[in-house]
Amino acid sequence: MALAGNAPRVFTRCTKSGVPYYATAASASLSLLAYLNVASTGATVFNWFVNLINTGAYQSWICCCVVYLRYRKAADAQGVADAPFRSRFQPYSSIVSICGFGLLLVVNGFKVFLDGQWDTSSFLTSYIGVVIFFALYFGHKFTVGSGDAWVRDPMDVDLVSGLDEVLAQETPAPPRTKWYQKWRVLFE
Template identity: 35%
Template structure:
């Protein structure tokens, strides 16, 4: 389920972000329900927990995928291949999304002086190519899955990423809670201030913070069960807490950045630029497409 929140990062390079990004977000819930929850329900109906193909350790990744196994159990020859193709498109889509977001994150850190300076470099198209190269090199770690011994290392990295996702959600929720507190303290009406207002707030923010923070500590609980203790597993399940906490504490002390009260948080810097940008795109939309090609492209995009 991790990843849909990164759509917000596309706003930095999207056309008319105040209009297009909320529209993209509105489709997420339906897609998650249909493809993830619905898909898991269908697989759970078709594949019993003790299926020998599912529990056979020799079959890994696509060959041991419950989605592929469910198609095989239906005994329709072409379906497993179709599912494999669908899984490949999903992997390509995820890889594209994470490459984009990771490279833009590195570039943004470099601009803030929190990452090496060479990551600031852009090509003629405005793409932070050095950051993209670094991210693509890191993706080569996926080849660890090809070796039986190195696959263990890949498993550790995946556990580390899972914990990082929980931490990510916790920080996002805390950020929104502080943002909401700043609006209240400064007498700003959220419905008038924001172009789109999210539902179930502030309760959804507290819910996300509670769930993210709880699962951050519980997602590696099995290592504490009798006979399951492994130092390496413990480090990769819970190391992100020490790493992120240490970096945050170091930066706070080293840079002496202040803790701000809700009434003192800056909510307006750069706002005029985005208001002007939104007005510019509104005038562009008012210009009706002339040719059929323009009309079709406008309808699609």
């Protein structure tokens, strides 16, 4: 990521053998969060991190499902039908997933709304991620991305750039057994 300019430049520094030591140290330092559970107050902080991570994960899955639905709409509009990863349950499973993850996002910190359970810090760690997501989304939209159409017409979505390179790198799948083919029929 740092080489592509998407992370701080310090993470590009490597040893002579090519080990990115700052990036490795930053990644490894996250494991120290497990020690928060040693004390009872640490367990509270650990639960805050769990709430924050859950909120981010639910939002990520919702975004993935929305992106898939937009891709599917563009593929259908452009007549791209040879995708090997189509499922018979789509687009309905994406819609159900959006609803499910949306529900989980709402009830992530619902305990604070029960009688006598109010805790400001738990409320903030459960729901601040939603506010941050929309602040970043609209902040980018109104500053840098004001001229960029974020929702394109399905016919204008580019589905073929770089496709030849990807197909050239793919290796053919090994032949499947009869049982695998019978099992796969259920999910296609």
